[in-house]
Amino acid sequence: MTKYEISDYVKKGKRMDGRALDEIRPIKIEAGVLARADGSAYIEWGQNKIIVSVYGPREALPKHIQNPYKALINYTYRMATFSVPDRKNPRPARREIEISKVSGKALESAVFLERFPNTTIDVFVEVLDSNAGTRAAALTAASVALVDAGVPMKDIVASCGVGKAGGEIMVDLDKDEEDAPDAVDIPIAILPRSEEITLMQMDGRLTRDELKKVTKAGIESCKKVWEIQKDALKRRYMESETEMPEETSKVIR
Amino acid sequence: MSNSSNIIWDLQANKVTDFLKEGKRIDGRKLDEFREITVTKNISENADGSARVRLGATDVVAGIKIVPDTPYPDTPDQGTIAVGAELLPIASPEFEVGPPREDAIELARVVDRGIRESGCIDFKNLCIREGEKSWVVFIDFYVLNHDGNLFDASSIAALASLLNAKMPKLEDDKIVRGEYTGNLELSCKPLLCTFAKISNKIILDPMFAEEAASQARFSMASTEDNCLIAFQKGGSGTFNAKEVEEMAETAIKKSKEIRKKL
Numbered sequence: 001m002t003k004y005e006i007s008d009y010v011k012k013g014k015r016m017d018g019r020a021l022d023e024i025r026p027i028k029i030e031a032g033v034l035a036r037a038d039g040s041a042y043i044e045w046g047q048n049k050i051i052v053s054v055y056g057p058r059e060a061l062p063k064h065i066q067n068p069y070k071a072l073i074n075y076t077y078r079m080a081t082f083s084v085p086d087r088k089n090p091r092p093a094r095r096e097i098e099i100s101k102v103s104g105k106a107l108e109s110a111v112f113l114e115r116f117p118n119t120t121i122d123v124f125v126e127v128l129d130s131n132a133g134t135r136a137a138a139l140t141a142a143s144v145a146l147v148d149a150g151v152p153m154k155d156i157v158a159s160c161g162v163g164k165a166g167g168e169i170m171v172d173l174d175k176d177e178e179d180a181p182d183a184v185d186i187p188i189a190i191l192p193r194s195e196e197i198t199l200m201q202m203d204g205r206l207t208r209d210e211l212k213k214v215t216k217a218g219i220e221s222c223k224k225v226w227e228i229q230k231d232a233l234k235r236r237y238m239e240s241e242t243e244m245p246e247e248t249s250k251v252i253r
Numbered sequence: 254m255s256n257s258s259n260i261i262w263d264l265q266a267n268k269v270t271d272f273l274k275e276g277k278r279i280d281g282r283k284l285d286e287f288r289e290i291t292v293t294k295n296i297s298e299n300a301d302g303s304a305r306v307r308l309g310a311t312d313v314v315a316g317i318k319i320v321p322d323t324p325y326p327d328t329p330d331q332g333t334i335a336v337g338a339e340l341l342p343i344a345s346p347e348f349e350v351g352p353p354r355e356d357a358i359e360l361a362r363v364v365d366r367g368i369r370e371s372g373c374i375d376f377k378n379l380c381i382r383e384g385e386k387s388w389v390v391f392i393d394f395y396v397l398n399h400d401g402n403l404f405d406a407s408s409i410a411a412l413a414s415l416l417n418a419k420m421p422k423l424e425d426d427k428i429v430r431g432e433y434t435g436n437l438e439l440s441c442k443p444l445l446c447t448f449a450k451i452s453n454k455i456i457l458d459p460m461f462a463e464e465a466a467s468q469a470r471f472s473m474a475s476t477e478d479n480c481l482i483a484f485q486k487g488g489s490g491t492f493n494a495k496e497v498e499e500m501a502e503t504a505i506k507k508s509k510e511i512r513k514k515l
Contacts, residue, residue, distance in 0.1 A: 094361070094362060095362070097355050097359075098358055098359045101355045101358075101359055105488055186484070196492070196493055197492045197497065198491050199486055200484055200485075200492070201484055201485055202482075202483055202485075203366045204482070205370065205371075205482060206480065207479065207481070208479070208481065208498070208501050208505070211481055212494075215494045215497055215498070216494065219494065
């Protein structure tokens with residue numbers, strides 16, 4: 001059994017931490033935080049703390065992995081050993097490998113890959129502290145880091161979790177809510193301008209009617225996250241002497 | 254050799270796309286039609302449950318081994334399941350020998366989620382002695398021939414083998430080989446349905462040539478009570494909210510047809 005009874009998750013429309021059902025935890029994003037990387041971002045999303053760096057486009061090696069038509073995105077999501085309650089084995093777990101795969105794919109439709117044949121764009125994610133929703137937070141920060149690297153993009157991928165706990169549809173579940181007996185967890189990522197879904201995973205139990213509601217709530221939350229991403233990128237150039245590159249100004253408009 | 258076969262698949266992919274422009278598939282199927290499914294149960298005597306599934310030319314065997322182990326500290330009164338996928342070099346020229354890579358890991362984890370989250374196996378029933386011993390149901394499947402849609406073929410094979418799985422007999426915490434105490438209890442039948450998106454058309458059960466032509470994939474597990482259990486979007490393309498709802502409806506409907514064959 002979990003620490004809380006089902007009814008504790010939702011009381012009169014409020015959640016255990018006082019949030020409304022459609023309220024995302026506080027998010028802070030900072031772009032351009034690492035000197036050696038081509039692009040980088042740091043995100044705090046509730047208790048989640050994640051740092052992301054981007055290298056490239058650079059020559060894809062070994063040569064046989066090169067695609068003569070487009071760039072590859074190589075996304076590596078890892079959690080630090082101390083980022084979870086029990087020490088995590090530093091060896092990449094199956095979960096991390098799967099998240100890396102789907103997250104990399106989720107970014108592909110946002111990037112003008114065909115402009116950089118035979119190259120790779122490497123995205124490295126390190127989770128430093130976690131409390132549910134790290135893949136969405138990481139993907140959100142990774143998009144900012146890609147823009148920060150000057151990679152030409154069609155749109156910024158924005159991501160957020162959505163789901164169900166204690167019988168209620170809610171956004172951005174924290175760990176206690178994810179541990180609810182009836183919890184359903186659905187990370188979603190979208191291209192905010194077109195509302196096209198680039199990442200969607202789910203485990204739990206949903207009716208078709210509930211699916212409609214969570215998809216809608218997920219898209220709305222992603223759009224809120226998008227505003228925070230754009231804001232972080234604007235701040236990056238307000239405080240620095242460098243001019244905002246044209247590619248960046250296009251994507252955050 | 255392998256280069257020339259890639260060109261053949263590129264040409265096949267072009268053909269798939271051309272056909273779909275007229276709403277047709279290269280093998281004449283409807284957009285929401287599965288290939289022929291053949292299920293053979295009990296293909297391995299040493300396994301506690303097993304099945305071989307052919308989905309068109311895609312061919313997967315699954316086997317169950319139920320093994321006593323120490324329960325996780327946070328769930329002392331429960332057993333668990335462990336799902337593994339092997340993409341054998343037998344099955345395709347692009348599969349290599351060695352530990353599972355990301356494709357096999359994703360495949361195993363998506364099949365795992367469908368089974369785990371449906372609650373079809375009550376993990377509390379797998380408890381032997383609280384905090385000391387519980388059963389682990391290992392579900393391992395091996396792809397023998399890859400002609401696309403490994404997700405659904407593996408999901409059907411996993412469920413078919415669970416449906417004939419037997420609980421081993423235990424004496425002094427050791428398994429008595431060849432003796433069983435009964436069947437593994439299953440309370441529902443979760444099944445995956447996988448779709449591919451090819452130039453804005455969505456098709457069910459993509460074969461290899463169709464996967465080669467596709468931009469995105471979506472897998473959905475559902476149960477007979479019309480509940481959606483697990484999703485996985487794959488590939489670099491995108492879906493909109495309406496397409497997700499339509500796929501959910503098709504997945505629930507089509508998995509009912511497959512369930513009748515099990």
